[in-house]
Amino acid sequence: MSKGPKEGNKDVEKDKEGRIATRAESYPDWYQDVIREAELAEPAKVVKGCMVIKPYGYAIWEKIQRELDGRFKDTGHQNAYFPLLIPQSFITREAEHVEGFAPELAVVTHAGGEALEEPYVVRPTSETIIGHFFSKWIGSHRDLPLLINQWANVMRWEKRTRMFLRTTEFLWQEGHTAHANHEESLAETIRMLNVYGDFSDQVLAMPVVRGIKTESEKFAGALQSFCIEGYMQDGKALQAGTSHDLGQNFGKAFDVKFQNERGESEYVWQTSWGVSTRLIGGLIMSHSDDQGLVLPPLVAPIHAVIVPIYRNDAEKAQVMEAAARVKAQLADIDLGPPRSRYRDFVEVVIDDRDLRPGAKYYHWERRGVPVRIELGPRDVAKSQVVAKMRIDSEAGRGKEFVAESDFVATFRDRLLRYQGELHRLARERRDGAAITLDSWSDFEAAFTGEKSTFAWCHWDGTRETEAAIKEATQATIRCVPLDGQGPAAEPGTCIKSGKPSPRRVLMAKAY
């Protein structure tokens, strides 16, 4: 939408011709326009680096929450809530953790009109305070595993912020679990990584690479961090979710001990995992185009909009009656999977505002509503509807004239096909852009200036080489892929140092 029209601004050149959508190519123009014009959010301005999530954007987050929460419950987790403020001393107990988070903490030093004896930090994440409570709650191996999730806000005073992708305050969920041994905690770490990966593929239609972070990119305080990396349309990577194997680091720092079957005292093995409102940024950067937001049906707050067309009151009465009938039939459709714990009924809006139809088309297109239904006197007479999908796909191309009964009968299938198509298209864009590189000059060429893509390259496994690559190109090692992710594992030589490498890793510039 960089050169696209702005809502309600007639000065900007209209794109009446050439309405073939082009895909997003760069933050910030296009990205921010999509957010503003779809009314997802706006910068708070009065609070540095914070944004206001508007109702339509928040509705997307609620969809994400609900679906993820169901999956957490399915894997045996329970929700709980812990304090926003954490005693500063908690943060300093784990050496790597304090080193990693100290620079970005917001600290409360005064309360009740007086200086506090010990300041509180606003949580940047809750491992420490949850560790504190775990130590009280866990005594026996019979208390394990303890599987807790928290939906919360956190604050990280980042030097640089970007709407949804990195804001000072953000909403997320953080899972925290404690286990009796490392096999179990590692299995949990990988299990939740796959919950995220599956969710991203199935619900967000955002294909991701599942992998392991390098030592320098891992979570501060973890033994090992697993991640899912999404491909954004400007070629950059987005860390869309992480799952950490914390080992006994926090158990030792917070004295979380249990007695095993033999009566011996042991530290618990913990995990933590999280995804945030960043997913909404990933959604935008994965699917949207010059005409605005594109939403997969499973996270769309509104699945279909009916635009009634009429010229006089008689026509209006007739058309509105048909619109209400179509809406009522669609509203009974449940998009949820057959055995889902939640129902996900189709949400239909009849746009009866006093605007011309064309204005409504643009309005809803910008908001990414998957299906538009036009309904006029001609259609009512023929018992048909005119359907148009947000983007051309197997689920619909151009304007289609469909018998009302057929349309209703196939609506669920149409939405689910569209969902699958968005995933397929995103994967094709990613795989079409991804490259395998073996020479350093090719690598530099691929990342000059603002350029970025997914590059599969050999790396010698050292922190020094990793740093040198980042220094030279701004590209980083996004992850070492798990088996089955990316090219088949085969040994080679490092793209930078020429030293031996066991397998290719994923490199890209990152958000």
Place this chain on the structure above:
RNA sequence: CGGGGCGUAGCGCAGUCUGGUAGCGCACAUGGUUCGGGACCAUGGAGUCGGAGGUUCAAAUCCUCUCGCCCCGACCA
């Protein structure tokens, strides 16, 4: 923390160089004509020009200080 930019109506901006009635588009309100891809006409409401100080007969405009936001880097979900 470095480098750049910007604070003027709800939103987007012009006006600042060269001081002199506070402007434009959209949005909003009312009336009318319209209505299958962003309608038009008429009328109207809406502002301590980010803040403080200074220069001047006169400051959105010049000077000093200050606050805030955005973008680009270094750090990160």
